[in-house]
Amino acid sequence: MNKAVAVVLIAGLCGLSAVGARAQTTPENDSSDHVIKDRDIKLLRQDLRAKRKQLIKDNLHLTDAEAAKFWPVYEQYVTELIAINDKKFAVIQDYADHWGKLSDEQSLLFIRQWADFDIAISQLRQKYVPIVAKVLDGRKTATFIQLDRRIAMMLELQVASQMPLVADQDR
Numbered sequence: 001m002n003k004a005v006a007v008v009l010i011a012g013l014c015g016l017s018a019v020g021a022r023a024q025t026t027p028e029n030d031s032s033d034h035v036i037k038d039r040d041i042k043l044l045r046q047d048l049r050a051k052r053k054q055l056i057k058d059n060l061h062l063t064d065a066e067a068a069k070f071w072p073v074y075e076q077y078v079t080e081l082i083a084i085n086d087k088k089f090a091v092i093q094d095y096a097d098h099w100g101k102l103s104d105e106q107s108l109l110f111i112r113q114w115a116d117f118d119i120a121i122s123q124l125r126q127k128y129v130p131i132v133a134k135v136l137d138g139r140k141t142a143t144f145i146q147l148d149r150r151i152a153m154m155l156e157l158q159v160a161s162q163m164p165l166v167a168d169q170d171r
Contacts, residue, residue: 048155049078056147060140069135070144077128084124088117092159099164107166121152 053074062070091113098106125145133141 049082052148052151053078055151056144059147060144062136062140066136066140070132073128073131073135074144077124077131080124081121084117084120088114091117092163095163099166102166110166125149 056074060070091110095102095110102110125148129141129145132144136144
């Protein structure tokens with residue numbers, strides 16, 4: 001798989017279709033500045049985190065007292081989520097770098113790792129339910145987890161829809 005396809009996959013994680021469209025039009029062997037660089041990916045991920053936080057802020061409806069307690073917990077949660085997502089990005093990059101050349105063993109390893117990230121993120125949410133519940137009531141805690149999950153599912157859908165299937169490497 002060429003570098004442009006890898007960029008499309010990572011841009012999909014960032015939820016920015018305009019970047020994905022630009023990356024899709026990049027020729028396979030183009031090493032010019034049209035290919036998104038690591039620093040660009042970092043900026044896109046920071047932008048996504050800011051948008052995620054704004055979506056949660058807009059829909060959680062916290063009082064000032066609740067906000068003062070919640071946002072430090074949220075930042076701690078995001079820090080742990082970033083650590084998981086950093087590993088996920090590395091696996092996606094490896095998949096992109098080796099797509100078209102994956103053995104059966106490598107294909108199975110990839111899908112096991114992908115499933116492990118899903119489990120890790122679910123476990124992180126479970127870990128934070130009682131932590132958030134210490135600073136917010138039950139309804140707002142549940143709303144936060146729902147919002148976080150919805151946002152993550154939208155991003156996962158974008159990634160899944162842009163990622164070529166392992167079986168397509170034989171075509």
